[in-house]
Amino acid sequence: MFSRLGRFVVRFPWLVIAAWLIAIVAVVATAPKLTATTDQSDFLPSHYESIQAMDLQQKAFPNSTTPAALIVFERADGAPLTETDSATIVNAANQLAGQNIKDVTAIQATPPSENRLVQIAAVDMTKVTNPSDTRQSDAVKALRTALKQDVNGTGLKAGVTGTAAQTLDQTESGNKALAIIMFATIGLILVLLLLIFRSPVLALLPIIVIVGVFMLVGGLVADVSHAFDLKIDSSVQTLLSVVLFGVGTDYILFLMFRYRERLRAGEDPKTAMVSSVARVGEAITSAAAAVIIAFGALTLSTLGMYRSLGPALAIAVAVTLLAGLTLVPAIVSLLGTKVFWPSKAWQKEPTGARFGAAGAALGRRPGVFAAVSGGVLLILGIFALNFHPTFDMTSSSTSNASESVVYQKELLKGMPAGTTQPSQVYLQSGNGPLTTAETDNFKSALAVKGVGQVSEAKLSDDKTIAEYQVTLSDSPESDAALKTVKGPLRDAAHAAAPAGDKAYVGGMTSVFVDFQAAMNRDYMVVFPVAAVLIMIVLALLLRSFVAPWYLMASVFLGFAATLGAAVLVFQHLRGDSGLIFMLPLIMYLFVVALGTDYNILMVARLREEAREGKDPHQAAALALRHTGPTVAAAGVILAGTFASMMLSGNDMMSQMGFAISVGIAIAAFVMAMFFTPAVTALIGRKAWWPGHGGDAREVDLDSEWARLDPERGTARR
Template identity: 75%
Template sequence: MFSRLGRFVVKQPWLVIGVWLIAIIAVVATAPKLTATTDQSDFLPSHYESIQAMELQQKAFPNSNTPAALIVFERTDGAPLTDSDVATVQAAAGKLDDLHLKDVLKVQAAPAADNRSIQIAAVAMTKVTSQGDTKQTDAVKALRTALKDQTNGTDLKAGVTGAAAQQLDQQESGNNALAIIGIATIALILILLLVIFRSPVIAFLPIIVIGVVSLGVNGLIAMVSKAFDLKVDSSVQSLLIVVLFGVGTDYILFLMFRYRERLRAGEDPKTAMVSAVTRVGEAISSAAAAVIIAFGALMLSTLGMFRSLGPALAIAVAVALLAGLTLVPAIVSLLGTKVFWPSKAWKQEPTGARFASVGAALGKRPGVFAVASGGVLLALGIVAFGFNPTFDLSSSSTSDTSESTVYSKELLKGEPAGTTQPSQVYLRTDGAELTAEQLTAYRQALTGVSGVGQVSEPKLSTDKSVAEYQVTLNDTPESDAALATIKGPLRDTAHSAAPPGSTAVVGGMTSVFVDFKAAMNRDYSVVFPVAAVLIMLVLGLLLRSLVAPWYLIASVFLGFAATLGAAVLVFQHIQGNSGLIFTLPLIMYLFVVALGTDYNILMVARLREEAREGHDPHKAAAEAVKHTGPTIAAAGLILAGTFASMMLAGNTALSQMGFAISVGIGIAAFVMAMFFTPSVTALIGRRAWWPGHGGDADPAISLEKQDWDDPRWSQPDSARR
């Protein structure tokens, strides 16, 4: 199949390029805009309590205006507020309210904190009604501008924090991160490809090809998201950049290394390209299939953010694969050996023997390499048991200097930590009116819960059958302590203290995080095993073996554990953070498990190829490392480097993702695929290919001796034997 594909592409390069351009233009012209949401509640199913509370609030209090933002005032010298300062704050809030800024419904100052360190003003805003709605974030921009005029010439300083302000700062930080990641990724790919191939043509080839292809990818994702009503998380565009450029460059590298190898073997450029597509086509298609399956398995997640992220990234990988097998060969077949210009190094084998010597050592002592590499993975994997998820999205998704982050910390000087995002408790009956005695007793019960700082007077619905209590926790809304308060004593008390004939639900962002945690624990037990089974099936079909898939998938998941352990070691133990961003294990799964399988497949496919050429298992391992080692090293270095660029984004969430994924790719390439897989395969010997005949010599005709016009190229493998 791949030999036929290679022949067609090489014979009809302009047709292939033309079809690609027409398809991309058509998709871009017809696709809707790809928009993302930062509202985590968009991703939870309706049976969770936090979502039930949100739905009840929308029905019972459709015009409820919980403060979307908070203005925090304090003295510039850090001293307690004076009576004059308090009067100035009251006047400033009144003037801001009188401005009637667009989508700002009310600005109202609260009394100064008991210790007079700060004073806040609550800001009610027009509700956000749809994904991508910018009413509140635009209002925050206008409010911040107007606020400067109110503090100029006074002894006060002020800033805007709260949910809407945090969302604005997250968006701005995300846009900056996107630009940084894009520039760093492209620069890294250019530099590394220039070093590897010493040719600006090859260096710019993946940048141009993937850059054009990405336009079509975004359009396809937007189409699929709209067709199936998928909620796209705000991080998807950052991930798309590194997936497209990282994975796409990997597939191009696999092809170009084999193309150069065939040229050095004496084949003419067209024959060499057909040979390259034929020889790496099955390997990279299987690798891409494993990645697509791993991403696709996320559709089994209960969380909408992962159900949409999986298909989005699967589409990106599928398009990158298709481009690597058709568009790139078409372009290179037109350029011929000019693709290596001005370097002449492609004409002869490199003099360096690093991978040859490593391969020879591994072939002689596979047991030593297996124990050493496996020991490294196991040691780091043990550290992973200390993983603690954190839900601090507001500060981890923005820089420490953003206004919302700075003033959310200043808020803690005088108010309970949960003031920025209070929780809500809704008490409801089947239609009967709630009495004053019931409301008072219920409020007292909530006030007595450990971890609760304040409970507001109840607000009643029009028919007095639903009461809303604003509950301010003593801890920041995303902290472990706040989650424990909601999950345990607050929900327990809210349910048990409800008067006869009534029920209660607890809502708010902390409640959403509690349900997120429960949903993710469920997803771990479903998505990971399903993905493992499906990837094993791909490996079994590729290798025609029932043995190899077991130790290959075991090595991949051992690499996953080692990666998580490395992240825990650096961020929790060395840097002293309370935990890692809660989505990190699933994000790591996306890339370390899926892409780690890529490198394993590339190495084991070469192992099988060397075995089929008549080499014994030890010699096959040595030859596989010698020939495939440089490809995996280059691809791993580029892919790890592209993800490492996320660490330049300036916020904790992307830094943790960038570190973990880049380390995971490094482990997958330089520990797992380079040493562990070939050494274990050498130890198992020909039994690794049972019940197939991957370890037996293949009498098929030698590709090196075939002219690309030989009619046997168009025949199936069975007909060429």
């Protein structure tokens, strides 16, 4: 099949290129705008308590909203606010309200905190539901500009925080991060490909192809999201760009390394490309299938965030694979050997001394290599047991220097940490209108440990539903706040509801509590299903029942080692309270799925060598010699691509970039390069059962080892 595809592409390259250009233009021109949401409640199913509370609020209190923003005032010298300062703050709030800033509906100053270190003004804004609606963000910008003028010369300082301000700062931080990542990724790919192939033509080829693929994928994802009403997380654009550049470059590398090998074997350029597609096509298709399955398995998630992210990334990989098998061969078939210009190094077979020596050593002592590489994975994996998830999305998804983060911390000098995002508790009567005694008793019951303030009850028009604003003592996304809502607050609310009544705890902290429960469920469903499906792909590729088991075991070790490395660096060495809660699933997406690529590439070459009659030790040695450079180059580029996320300036992207880049490095340089071939050599021909690794034949072992490691000459196996 792949041979026929290669012949068609090489025979009709202009037709293939034209088809791609028409597809890109048509999809981009007709696709709706891809919008993203930052509202985490959009991703939870309706049976969770936080969503039921939200539905009840919309039914009974449609106009009841938490202030969109908070203005935090304090003295510039840090001293307590005087009566004069407080009066100045009230006057400043009134002046801001009088300026009629667009989409600011009300500004109301509150009394100073008990210690008089801070005073706040609550800002109501036009309610927005569409994630692409920038009215609140624009209002925050105008408010910040006007605020600077109002406090100038008063001895006060002030800043805007709260939901709308945090959303603005997160968006700006995300856009900056995307620009940095794109620039760093493209620069890294160019530099590394120049070093590997010494050709500007080949260095630019992946960039040009992937930019076109990125445009096509963006349009297709927007079409699918619009058609199925999928909620796209705000990080999808960044992840799509990194996946496309990383995976796309990998697939092009796999093809070009084999193309160069066939040219050196004496084939003409067109025949060499057909041979390359035929030989590499099955391996990269299987690798892509494993990645697509891993991403597609996310549709089993209860979280809309992952149900939409999975198909988006699966589409990206599928289109990238198609480009790697058709568009790239078509372009290269037109260029021929000019694709390597001006370098002539492609004409000469490299000595491969390093990889030849490493392959020879592995072939002689596979047990040592398996024990050392497996030991490294196991030791790092032990640290994964200390993984602690954190839901602090506010500070971790933007710069610590952003105004919303700075003034949220200033707010803590005098106000409960939950002031910016109070929780809502609802009491719904099943026995007619609520009485004053019932609402008062229920309010008293909510004053549990971890709760700073509880407001008076606000009754619905028919007096059957009461709403309480509950300000937590801790930051809404903190571990302590989640613990309060999950335990004492929900328990107290449910227990205090009179017979026949129901109580619901809502708000963002409650959403995070339910998020945690949903993710624990997903870990038990998505991971096993994906593992089984990937094993089926491996079994079909390798025609083996044995190999998929130890390959998946090595992938699991790689996953644990990656998580352990992140825990070691961020929790133990840097002292962070935890890692971002979505990190294990993100690692699953990239480390398990993409890391499997390298295993597949290495084992496919192992099987190829075995089918040519090499014994298991020789096959492992030759596979490392020939495939090691490809895996190393691809691993460096993909790991470097993800490492660029660490330049974004926020903790969430830094943690994700570190974990994924380390995971890819482990997958390439420990798992695929040493652990997998060493274990395969130890198992021997049984690794290919019930198939066979090739017919045994007599081989001059001494000459084989001398060819693999010429510096050492003849050696015993």
